[in-house]
Amino acid sequence: xxxxxxxxVFFYYYFPFWSGVLEALKISYIISPPTNPEILKLGLESAxxxxxLPVKIHLGHVDYLSSRVDYVFSPGFGRAGKKSHFCPKLMxxxxxxxxxxxxxxxxxxxxxxxxxxxPEPWWETLLGIIPGLTRRRFKKAWENGQKxxxxxxxxxxxxxxxxxxxxxxxxxxxxxxxxxxGRPSILVLGHPYLVYDDLANLGLLQxxxxxxxxxITKEITPPCERAKPWPAQGxxxxxxxxxxxxxxxxxxxxxxxxxxxxxxSACLCGPDAITGELLELYMxxxxxxxxxxxxxxxxHTGVAGMETRVEAFMDLMGWRRQYVATV
Amino acid sequence: xxxxxxxxxxxMGTASLALKTFLTELGFDVVLPPPITRETLALGxxxxxxxxxxxxxxxxxxxxxxxxxxxxxxxxxxxxxxCRFGLYGExxxxxxxxxxxxIPLIVFEPPKKHAFELIDCFTRFLGHRFWLNLxxxxxxxxxxxxxxxxxxxxxxxxxxxxxxxxxxTLWKQRKAFLQRLDGLMDLGGIRRLVKETEEGIxxxxxxxxxxxxxxxxxxEIYVVLEPGINFDLEKNLAMLGVEVHRTxxxxxxxxxxxxxxxxRIDWQRQLRQEARPYLRRFVGGxxxxxxxxxxxxxxxxxxxxxxxxxxxxxxxVVAMSIIQRVSREQxxxxxxxxxxxxxxGTGVQTRLEAFVDLLQNKRIKAAx
Numbered sequence: 005x006x007x008x009x010x011x012x013v014f015f016y017y018y019f020p021f022w023s024g025v026l027e028a029l030k031i032s033y034i035i036s037p038p039t040n041p042e043i044l045k046l047g048l049e050s051a052x053x054x055x056x057l058p059v060k061i062h063l064g065h066v067d068y069l070s071s072r073v074d075y076v077f078s079p080g081f082g083r084a085g086k087k088s089h090f091c092p093k094l095m096x097x098x099x100x101x102x103x104x105x106x107x108x109x110x111x112x113x114x115x116x117x118x119x120x121x122x123p124e125p126w127w128e129t130l131l132g133i134i135p136g137l138t139r140r141r142f143k144k145a146w147e148n149g150q151k152x153x154x155x156x157x158x159x160x161x162x163x164x165x166x167x168x169x170x171x172x173x174x175x176x177x178x179x180x181x182x183x184x185x186g187r188p189s190i191l192v193l194g195h196p197y198l199v200y201d202d203l204a205n206l207g208l209l210q211x212x213x214x215x216x217x218x219x220i221t222k223e224i225t226p227p228c229e230r231a232k233p234w235p236a237q238g239x240x241x242x243x244x245x246x247x248x249x250x251x252x253x254x255x256x257x258x259x260x261x262x263x264x265x266x267x268x269s270a271c272l273c274g275p276d277a278i279t280g281e282l283l284e285l286y287m288x289x290x291x292x293x294x295x296x297x298x299x300x301x302x303x304h305t306g307v308a309g310m311e312t313r314v315e316a317f318m319d320l321m322g323w324r325r326q327y328v329a330t331v
Numbered sequence: 332x333x334x335x336x337x338x339x340x341x342x343m344g345t346a347s348l349a350l351k352t353f354l355t356e357l358g359f360d361v362v363l364p365p366p367i368t369r370e371t372l373a374l375g376x377x378x379x380x381x382x383x384x385x386x387x388x389x390x391x392x393x394x395x396x397x398x399x400x401x402x403x404x405x406x407x408x409x410x411x412x413x414c415r416f417g418l419y420g421e422x423x424x425x426x427x428x429x430x431x432x433x434i435p436l437i438v439f440e441p442p443k444k445h446a447f448e449l450i451d452c453f454t455r456f457l458g459h460r461f462w463l464n465l466x467x468x469x470x471x472x473x474x475x476x477x478x479x480x481x482x483x484x485x486x487x488x489x490x491x492x493x494x495x496x497x498x499x500t501l502w503k504q505r506k507a508f509l510q511r512l513d514g515l516m517d518l519g520g521i522r523r524l525v526k527e528t529e530e531g532i533x534x535x536x537x538x539x540x541x542x543x544x545x546x547x548x549x550x551e552i553y554v555v556l557e558p559g560i561n562f563d564l565e566k567n568l569a570m571l572g573v574e575v576h577r578t579x580x581x582x583x584x585x586x587x588x589x590x591x592x593x594x595r596i597d598w599q600r601q602l603r604q605e606a607r608p609y610l611r612r613f614v615g616g617x618x619x620x621x622x623x624x625x626x627x628x629x630x631x632x633x634x635x636x637x638x639x640x641x642x643x644x645x646x647x648v649v650a651m652s653i654i655q656r657v658s659r660e661q662x663x664x665x666x667x668x669x670x671x672x673x674x675x676g677t678g679v680q681t682r683l684e685a686f687v688d689l690l691q692n693k694r695i696k697a698a699x
Binding site: 051052054055080082087088089090091092093095096098099100103236237238239241242243271272273274275276277278280281282285286288289300 | 379380381382383384411412413414415417418420421422424425426428429438609610611612613614615616618642643644645646648649650651652653655656669
């Protein structure tokens, strides 16, 4: 039996866990390649126009895999603790996929207050494909997944972003420390399926690195700073990632640890329309914060347009540094 | 006597009539925003994020139109997600702040946890008057909600049976009913008015015994209920001779949200079962209801389904993707209309007419 794991949605957050569980159960799997124009095209053909780019990309990966494997791993995301949710589109995602693909297998993610995935929905799904699966074997596999995920989190604490950390884990290469203190530094905020998908973001991270920028992403935020609200914030944002984005911006901006912030979002992304606006409004109320660039991408975004904006932003950061130095 | 505070709130179809009564009876002076026009949308759209959903923009337009009358506070409803509605209050307050308006925006959250905060807020404004006025205010507000919905149901059921001339009279009667209801502040008067209106509706003699076409109207509550946003879609569809079956009534929604949820009664069970072959989980807002009602419409032999939603509405986009499949499998035509501040009435009307033509042709073909 072969399972296909799409390299989309929360692949860059949960792949170590997924692979840990599947391997312990002796299920072989393949991963779809990094998003390429062919996959994007498949997605655009099968998705509704009104969906955001990440959902279209996900449907493309699913389509790419479905003829190559026995089952497609189809993740869904519901609650994140008692008070937070994932985006409604990710809640409906397994059903959207199921109605388009015959061999999709739903793996539901409900997180408890500690951020641990609840095993019950997984047990039901896995029981459906592995006859005679025992609770004990399932528990062992589950623990293997958790162990793998813990290693992954440890790598992130060392300063690797999820993309690099997964690369370290899968390539079994010796761990090389990410590059040290290079100036200037930019905090790139956004959902993992945009920030780490080089096609969706048109190679933004590579581009920034090629300019000699130190790129920081929100996963490196110290754990105690991950849920802190802005001074002006009245209500916590109830999408877990939304609040994490706001809190990461607060931490890096208020402590002046970065020279600039790029807020990367997808056109028609519901939560980001709100969190992006809130971020701008909160930042506007504090003096002397680093500048903010909001980049919105969709399947029609051109590389030149994005490069121009990023270069202009870099110039702006440079002028600000000079200005601060002369005053 | 303590001063009367002046408050305002966003508009939402005919429900704002009843909500205005509630606040007035509690002891506030209520400034209701003018009916929603393109100007409201332009004003709201100017200061809100581009990809925010339409109701947020309209609400802000409402505030900006009433703020020149210097209200003391804005009342707004809230929520706990996952749909964006629950964060409207936060965004709108910050936007108003950035525009230089320093006005308290008081958000009503679902009452489970916030009951005390709510009471605290009301007593701060009204003192002990709040407790004295509350039962009466609640009673008359509820009466108005149910009166509006009763008349709406009667109008929608009758409209499809009438000829064009009588149809016009019928919708005029509805308008007159709403105008008179606005001024009434006693239970007896409201009941008499409803009776009178219902009798008036029955006086219009039907031309046909059964409606030629029946359409289920589903979607997101705000755009379904606010004629200023949906270009009076319900009436226009009815004017084309279609019996419109609206699935959302404000009184029912209030009943579900305030009472059934509070008592933990699972009113959604049947809907979940209906939607289950297609959508197995709650996706926020009215997404699950939209799917469930579409399945129901197919089962009950409706001719078609019209889905109304704001552009980019997350639950409705999921529902839209799924009801396309329902439409294909159950052979029921579905028209999804997504609205934003750039939508135009003519465009919507053209699509409605084309849809009704399609339904008629389908009927004729089936008869042959």
